[in-house]
Amino acid sequence: MSFLSLIFKNPFRNKSRALLSIIGIGIGIATIVALGAITDGLISSAEDTLHAGGSDFTVSSKEQDSSNMGSFGSASFNETWRDKIANESNIEWAAGVYVGNVVTKDDPFFIMIGLNKEHYNMVDLKIVEGHENTAENEIIIGKLASDTINKTTGDTIELDDKEYKISGVYETGNSNMDMGAITTLSTVQNLMDDEGNITSIYVKVNKDADVDEITENIDKKYGDNLTTIASLSDIEMVGEMVDMLNGASWAISLLAIIIGGIGIINTMLMSVFERIREIGVLKAVGWSSKRILIMIIGESVVITLTAGVIGSIVGFIGVEALTYFNLMPGVTPVYTVWTFLKAFIVALIVGIVGGIYPAIKATKLPPTEALRYE
Template sequence: MSFLKFILKNPFRRKNSAILAIVGIAIGIIVIVALGGITEGLVDTFEETVHAGGADFQISGKETGDSAYGTNTIDASWTEKIANVSGVEEAYPIYVVLTSVGDDYMNTLIGIDPAGTTMADLSIKEGRIFEDNANEVILGEIYADDNEYEIGDTIEINREDFEVVGIYETGDSNMAGGVFTSISRVGELMDDEDSISNIYVKVAKGQDVQEVADRIDAKYGDDITTITSVMEMEQMADMLNMLEASTWAISLLAIVVGGLGIINTMLMSVFERTREIGVLKAVGWSNTRIMGMIVGESLVITVVSAVIGSVIGVALCLILGPQIGFTPLFTPKIFIQAFAIAIVVGIVGGLYPAFKAVRLPPTEALRYE
C-alpha cells in the first residue's frame, strides 16, 4: 500500500471518532459557507438596488441661473467628459425647461435620451418609451389623469403637436407631473441645442459612489457641481462590513473549536495506535514520515468536513432562501475561505498529536498493549 493510500484510509479505521470529528468541523464550515452566501447575497442585492434604476447622483451648473433647477445651463460636451471619469458607467444629459404644455401656460418639460429614462427612475405603466428625435412624449401618471390624456392623444408643446405614446409612474414626486421627450427635440424647441440642465450619472458596480463624486469634484469642481445623497448607502455599507466582520469572527471560532476537536481525535488515534507507531519506527520509518502521516490523516478529516459542510451550507441557503425572500450568492472566495480554514484546522490539529507520536520510544511503544 502506498503512503498516500495509507493516509487516506487510516482516519476511517475508527469510524465513530472520525464521524464525530467530521460533524464538529462540518458544522463550522456550514456556518461559514451559509453566512458567506448571505453576506455576498446582501452585497449583490444592495449594489443592484443602488445601481439599478435611478441615477447615483447628478451634475449641475455651478452658478445660479435660469434653468428649471435654478442653476445655469452647461454645455452638452460635459456629458462626454463626465462619462470618461474613472468609475462612471453611464452619463446621460437632461434638459429641463418650463414651457407651455397642453392647456398649461407653464409646465415642466424634460428632455432625455430614450435609453436614459431608467436613470430618471421611470417605469412605463402604459404604452412605450418615446423614440429619439421624434414628436413623441410620455406623461406622468398624475399629469395624464388630471388632464385626461390617453395613449394616442395629441398634446401641444410650445406650439408644436406631440403624440402621447406612454404613461409612466415614478417614486419621485417632482417627476410625477412632468412630461418627457427626446432631449434633441427640447433643444430644438428652445433653440438651444448645445445646452443641458443636468447630467445623470450612474456609477459602475463595485465602485464607491462618494469616491467617484469626489473624483469628479477634484477634476471639474470649479465649473460644475455634483449633487449626491449617499448617507443611506454609507449606512448600508457599514452594515455589510459588520456582517463580513461577523463572518470572519465565526470563522476564527470555527478554527478554535475545530482545532480542539481534531487535536482530541488525533490524540486518541495516536494513543490507540501506540504499538502500531512503534512497529513503524522499528521498521525504519523516520520521525518526519510519521509526522506527515498524522498531519495528513488530520487533513483528510478536515477536507472531507469542508466538502460536506460546503454542500450542506449551499443546500440550506438554496432551500430556505426563497422561502424567506432572500437570494444567496456563492462566490469562489467563500469556498476558498472555507477550505483554507479547514486546512489550517487540519494542520494545527494534527501537529501536536504528531509531535506526541514521534516522541514515543520504539521499545516502549512495542511493549504497549
C-alpha cells in the same frame, strides 16, 4: 500502496468518530460559506442599487441623514440639481430619484421609490403583471415586496393613512428596488413631506467617457453640496456595514478554527492513543519521526478537508433553501471562488493546527514503550 493512500484510509478506521468530527467541523464550514454568500449578496445588491439601470454613478447630498436607510444615509436635496448634472458634458442621462422608508401595516421600513415614468427604462424596469401606474393614487410594487407582504395587482396598500392601488408588479433584477414600490416622484415627495427634493441622481455617462474624470469634475464643481458615489467604498455607512459583516464572517471563521481545532485535536489524540503499538511498529520498521508526523497531520487534514467539502455543500444548500422559502427577502446570495476558498483555507488550517499536537505526541513516543503499550 502509496503513502498518500494510507493517509486517506487511516482516518476512516473508526467511522463513527470520523463522521462526528466531520459533522462538527462541517457545521463551522457551512456557516462560513453561508455567511460569505449572504455578505457578498448584500454587497452585490447594494452595488446594483448604485448602478441601477446601468448608471455609472450616483449623486447624493453631502449631508448625512442616517434615518433614511433607503438612500444609504444621505439627506435629500433640491431636484433642480438633476438638471445641472444632466447639463454637464458627456452625460447621457440623469434621473432624479426619491428613495424613502414609509411605515405600512406589514413593514415599518417599506421602501418607496419616487421615479418619473420617463426614467423607468433607465432602471431596467419591466412590468411582469398588470400595468404601469397611471393615476395619482396608483403604485407599482416590486416582485420581492409583492411576495413578502403578499399583495399583488388590484390590491390596495395603506401608505401614510392614504390608500394606494397596486396597478402592477415590476422587476428590475436589483433586489433593493424589487423590495419596494414605485410611484411618481411627486407622490413620494408628498408622502415623505419633502416636496421638490430628491435623495439621489442616477447618472449614465456617454460611451467612451471617463467616469473618474466626470465624477472628479462634479465633486470639484458642486462639492460643497453634492457628492458622487461610483462604488460602495465611497459610502461611509455602507462601508461600515460591509466591514461589520466581514468582521462577523471572520469572527465565525476564527470560532470555527478554535472549536474545530479542539475537536480534531481530541479525535486525533484518541486515534494516536489507540494506535500506540502500531506507531511503535512503524518506528521499528524504520519510519522516521518526520514521516509519522506527516501521516498524523495528513490524516487530520483529510478529516477537515472532507468536512470542508461537505460543509460547503450544506452551506450552499442551506442558503439556497433560505432563498427558496423567501426567508431572506432582498438578498440574492453570491457565490465567488473566494467564498469556497476561504472555507477550504479554514479547513486546512484546522486540520494542520489540530493535527500538530497529536502528531508530536506520536513522534515523541519511545519505540520500546509504544511496543509494550497495552
